[in-house]
Structures are given as structure tokens and as C-alpha cells.
Amino acid sequence: MLEQKINDIKKQVAQAISKIKNSQELFDLEKRFLGRKSEFTDILKGLKDLSQEDRKKIGELANRTKNEIAGIILSKKQELSGAVDLGKEKIDVTLPGYRKGIGHLNPITTVQNEIMDIFTSMGFEVADGPEVETEFYNFDALNIPADHPARDMQDTFWLKQKSGEEGLVLRTHTSNVQIRYMSAHKPPFRIIAPGKTFRHEATDAKHEHTFYQFEALVVDKNISVANFKFIAKTFFEKFFGRELNIRLRPSFFPFTEPSFEFDISCAICGGKGCSTCGHSGWLEIGGAGMVNQKVFEAVGYKRNEYQGFAWGFGIPRLAMLKYKIDDNRHFHSGDLRFVKQF
Numbered sequence: 001m002l003e004q005k006i007n008d009i010k011k012q013v014a015q016a017i018s019k020i021k022n023s024q025e026l027f028d029l030e031k032r033f034l035g036r037k038s039e040f041t042d043i044l045k046g047l048k049d050l051s052q053e054d055r056k057k058i059g060e061l062a063n064r065t066k067n068e069i070a071g072i073i074l075s076k077k078q079e080l081s082g083a084v085d086l087g088k089e090k091i092d093v094t095l096p097g098y099r100k101g102i103g104h105l106n107p108i109t110t111v112q113n114e115i116m117d118i119f120t121s122m123g124f125e126v127a128d129g130p131e132v133e134t135e136f137y138n139f140d141a142l143n144i145p146a147d148h149p150a151r152d153m154q155d156t157f158w159l160k161q162k163s164g165e166e167g168l169v170l171r172t173h174t175s176n177v178q179i180r181y182m183s184a185h186k187p188p189f190r191i192i193a194p195g196k197t198f199r200h201e202a203t204d205a206k207h208e209h210t211f212y213q214f215e216a217l218v219v220d221k222n223i224s225v226a227n228f229k230f231i232a233k234t235f236f237e238k239f240f241g242r243e244l245n246i247r248l249r250p251s252f253f254p255f256t257e258p259s260f261e262f263d264i265s266c267a268i269c270g271g272k273g274c275s276t277c278g279h280s281g282w283l284e285i286g287g288a289g290m291v292n293q294k295v296f297e298a299v300g301y302k303r304n305e306y307q308g309f310a311w312g313f314g315i316p317r318l319a320m321l322k323y324k325i326d327d328n329r330h331f332h333s334g335d336l337r338f339v340k341q342f
């Protein structure tokens with residue numbers, strides 16, 4: 001009897017559902033068949049009065065049927081709300097697709113790659129070193145002892161260390177690679193070391209706390225300043241694609257002796273004078289010098305056995321000159337409108 005009733009209800013639902021046209025009708029239907037006052041709910045409520053055997057049998061059937069009805073109602077609900085039926089979905093393959101936003105190399109990376117290309121074509125090897133560096137490699141071995149005023153030229157970020165442990169810094173220049181490379185190799189060699197460097201600087205249009213540098217080091221028995229000038233001139237002429245001159249001005253670096261700052265004739269106006277070179281005809285580029293014999297001693301070479309030159313400068317400066325970028329801070333802005341121009 002009860003079983004018959006339950007199966008009847010299911011049949012009625014199946015019939016009624018095909019006529020449902022909107023969610024209000026569906027709501028009414030659900031209320032009529034499964035609601036609190038429905039026949040079905042009465043059956044479920046009455047289960048407790050049945051014999052144990054019937055309760056089990058009818059209970060099972062009633063619950064199964066209730067789930068089936070709920071399922072029928074749910075799929076009608078989805079149909080009405082326009083949910084996609086994968087079986088019936090159509091794809092218009094002629095519609096234009098969505099364009100994926102692809103990334104772009106930062107001009108610093110482009111310039112760094114270009115620098116590496118030019119130098120490797122001149123027989124240089126690319127060397128690498130850590131960005132978190134010990135005090136020894138970043139300072140002491142480069143003839144910058146703890147109490148020397150030259151330390152103040154490069155204020156940096158120190159890592160917290162326990163007392164007694166060797167100091168760790170975020171490297172202030174790529175000159176640490178000179179020491180690491182020389183400790184592991186015997187001359188002759190010529191290397192470049194591009195990479196990220198850090199300084200405790202207030203940022204402005206020309207300064208960043210995190211920037212990219214590039215270092216060159218050539219060591220052999222009779223390397224001289226003339227070799228430096230030639231390599232520098234060759235490199236900058238290739239990089240800017242025009243003839244230019246190199247000018248040296250006396251300077252000081254603890255790890256080179258003699259030391260100089262070097263300029264190139266303005267790559268924009270060719271030396272005539274323009275706003276980029278401040279009408280001087282020259283562009284300041286970086287520091288250089290002959291490797292101090294004390295540095296050779298620090299890596300275990302005999303004094304006066306070798307000679308070499310080293311130079312270093314900031315990569316952003318070259319990128320700014322090449323692409324006429326007016327503010328250093330653009331490089332790290334993360335603004336795609338900026339990087340996509342190059």
C-alpha cells in the first residue's frame with residue numbers, strides 16, 4: 001500500500017516536471033511534493049508507527065525516492081537558470097580568441113644580455129657570485145678594512161649575525177666576484193661579472209637601493225691601462241653603434257692603484273654638447289683602475305707577479321642612455337606600459 005503510494009508520487013513528479021516553465025512553478029512543485037505539509041512528509045513521519053520490518057523496507061524506499069525527486073527538481077532548476085548542459089553546449093570556433101598578456105624583458109635585462117654578448121665575443125668569460133656576501137669578500141679582501149673610511153663610500157645592509165660570527169652583507173658591488181674568481185683560478189683570464197647589488201641609499205632619479213652592476217677583470221703578466229682603454233672603447237662603440245672616445249680622470253678606489261673614473265664622449269651628440277651630457281660632450285660612466293697588488297696578495301698571488309685592470313659601472317645608467325630613460329625608478333615600477341616600449 002505505502003510502497004504503491006510512494007511510487008505514485010514519483011510518477012506524478014516526473015509528469016508534472018515536464019510542464020514547469022519557470023522557477024516559481026518549480027518552487028510550488030517542490031513545496032507540493034516535498035514540503036512540510038506534503039503527502040510524502042506524512043509518510044516519513046508515519047514510519048515510526050510501522051513494524052520494525054516495514055519501517056526498514058518502506059524507510060529505505062522513501063528515502064531513496066526522496067533523493068530521486070530532489071535530483072529531478074535540481075536538474076530542472078539548473079535548466080531554468082541557464083546552467084550549461086555540456087552535452088548540448090556548442091562552441092563557435094570562428095569567434096576571435098582572448099589575447100593572452102605575455103611578459104616582456106626589462107630593459108636592464110636586455111642591456112645586460114647585450115653586454116654579455118659583446119664581451120663573450122671578445123673572449124671574456126661570464127663569472128657569477130653570491131648576492132649575500134661575507135664581509136671578507138665584499139670589503140676586506142678588496143683592501144677595505146673595517147676601520148677604513150673607504151667603507152663609508154658604500155653604506156650597505158648588514159644581516160643579523162650572532163656575536164663572533166663573520167659579518168654578512170648584501171653585496172655593495174660586483175667586485176666580490178673578482179676575489180672569488182681569482183681565489184679559484186690562475187691568470188691569465190678575462191672575465192665579466194654582471195649582477196644585482198645593494199646600497200643603503202635614499203632613492204631618487206639617479207639612485208636605487210637595489211641596482212645592477214657590471215664588472216670586468218683582465219689579469220696577465222703585462223696588462224696595462226692601454227689595454228683597458230682599448231677594450232672599453234671597443235665595447236662602448238659596439239654598444240652604442242658609433243665611434244667614441246674614452247677619457248680617464250684620476251680617482252680613488254682601495255682595490256685599484258692607480259684608479260680612475262672614466263667617461264665616454266657623449267653617445268647622443270657625439271661630443272658636441274647636448275642636454276644629456278650637460279653640454280660638456282662627455283658622459284660619466286664608472287670606475288676603473290689597475291688591480292692593487294694588495295688584492296692579488298689577498299687571493300694568494302705573489303706580489304708583482306701579475307698585472308690587471310678592473311672596472312665597474314651601473315647597468316641602469318647604460319640602459320638610460322641607450323633608451324633615453326629619464327628616471328631610474330621606472331625600472332622597478334612593475335608598470336607594463338614602461339617595459340613594453342623597449
Ligand code: PHE
Pocket residue numbers: 172173174175215253256287288289310311312313
Ligand atoms: N666597485 C666599484 C664601485 O662599485 C667600481 C669599480 C670596479 C671601480 C672595479 C674600480 C674597479 O663603486
